[in-house]
Amino acid sequence: VFGGAIEKGWAESRTDRDGVTFAAALDAIGYRGKERCGEHPLSAFFELHIEQGPILEAEGKDIGVVTGVQAMRWYEVTLTGQDAHTGATPMGLRKNALLGAARMVDAIDAVGRKHPPGVATVGRIENRPNSPNVVPGEVFFMVDLRHPDGHALNSMESDVRAALPTICEPLGLTFSEQRIWEQPAVRFNEDCVAAVRRAAELTGYSARDIVSGAGHDAAYVSRVAPAAMIFVPCLGGISHNEAEFSSKEQCAKGAQVLLQAVLEYDRQLAERGGTTKARG
C-alpha cells in the first residue's frame, strides 16, 4: 500500500484463517496510526536481509550489495498424449506425456544455464493417471523463469516456447501453455547501492554485487523512494524453513554495513544540500 502497488481498502479487507480483517488486527495491536499511508516522507530506504540463497556462502563473502530484484514469470503447461497399458503398448506406438514433460524439464534447466544469471525451474508437476502400469497420457507442470533483465527474460521465454513443439511433435503429443503471472525487474537507486558498496569497503568485509531472487519490502518502497538492500549469508541457502540459520557474527556484519550505508548516504545528501521524500 505504501508503495502504491495495492489499494488500501483491499489490503484492509483481507482476512486471516479466523476471519479477522487486516484492519481489525492493526487496530487490536494499536498499529493503525493516524498518518495517511504513503505520506510518510523517506529520504531513502535501506533493508538488511538474509540472502535466502547459497551464493554468498559458496563464495565466502560477508556482504551482498543488492542491485535489484530480478523479473519473474510463471507459466502453466499441459502435455497431452494417450493413456496406454505399459505391458501391451510397444515403445514405437506410445504417446507418452511424461516422456515429453521429462524432456521439457531438462530443456528448461538448459534455458536457465544458457542465460546467466537467469534461472529456470519446473517446481511443480502432476502426472496423470499416475499409475505404475499406465503410460502417462497427460502431464501438467509449472515453469518459473527469472532474470534481472527483462529483455533476457523475453529470450528465455522464447526458448522455452520453442522447445515445446520441438519436443512434443516427435512424441505425438499436443500441448497448451499460458503465462499466468509476471513481475517486472526492479533496479535499486544507484546512489543507495553505491552507499552500500562504499560501506562494505569501509568495514573491510568481503562483498559482491547480487540480484535478489525473491521479492522484498525494498522492491515496493523503491517505487516511491530511493532504496537498496544488504544481504548476509545463510546456511545452505535455506529459508522459510526451521533449518534457516545465519550466525550472530554474520548478522552483526550486516548491521554494521547497514549503519555505514545510512551514514554514507546521509553524508551525500548533506553535500547535495537536500533531502528526498516519498510522494512529495
Next chain:
Amino acid sequence: VFGGAIEKGWAESRTDRDGVTFAAALDAIGYRGKERCGEHPLSAFFELHIEQGPILEAEGKDIGVVTGVQAMRWYEVTLTGQDAHTGATPMGLRKNALLGAARMVDAIDAVGRKHPPGVATVGRIENRPNSPNVVPGEVFFMVDLRHPDGHALNSMESDVRAALPTICEPLGLTFSEQRIWEQPAVRFNEDCVAAVRRAAELTGYSARDIVSGAGHDAAYVSRVAPAAMIFVPCLGGISHNEAEFSSKEQCAKGAQVLLQAVLEYDRQLAERGGTTKARG
C-alpha cells in the same frame, strides 16, 4: 488356485469392500461346486482375448497368435537432492531431484527401445515438495520393465541400474532403488500355439505371432495344462476403459480361429491316440 499359484484357503478368505468373503460369494451364486479345484482334467486350454494393445490394429492384422506372456519387474526409486528457492538459487548451485528424475524417465524409455520387443516405463512419479517456486529436493518414481525373455530383462535391469549413478552423480543427487515385484515369463505350449497358427491359416485371416504384455487366465493354467491364446485387435489399444472396443466382425474372426484351433488340436490328440490331463 487351479494353476497352483495361490492357496485355496487364502483365496476363499479374501473379502470385497463390504466384507463378503470370496467363499461366501461363490456359495451365494451356487458356483462353489463339489469338484476339488485343480482336479478337473484338461486336455488343453485355449483363451480368446482382445489384445489390450495397439499392435494388431497398427499392422492391420486380424489375429494375434500368442506365444507367451512376457516377464515383468517393478522397481521403486527415490532421488534426493536439496529443496531450494527457485529465485535465489543459481543453476550451478542446485541439487534438482526432478532434473535427475526427468533424465531417468528419458533413459528408461531408451532402455525399452534398446531391447525390442521389451518395454520400459515410468508410470508413476511423485515430486516433492511440488511447489512452483521450490527447486524439488526429492522425487519418487516407479519403473515397469517387461520382456518376453528373462535374460533380456536382466540386461534391461542392468541398464537402468547403470543409468542411476551416471545421471545422479553429476547433479549432486543420491538415490535408492529396490525391485519390489517380479513375474517370470510364460511360454505357451508349442503344440497349442501351432494349432492356433494353423487355424489362422485355415480361416485365411491375416495373423502374426505376438507376446502378451498383460497377465491372463491362460498364463496360470499353463502351469498345469497345455495352453495358448488368441488375440483380436481393439480400438487404439485401449483397455480397462469405457472406450474399449472391438467390432463384432473382429470378435467373430477370433471365435472362428478359436473353434478351428480346438478342432486342430483335437485332431492332433486323436492322431497321437491320447489325452493330456491337468494334474494327472
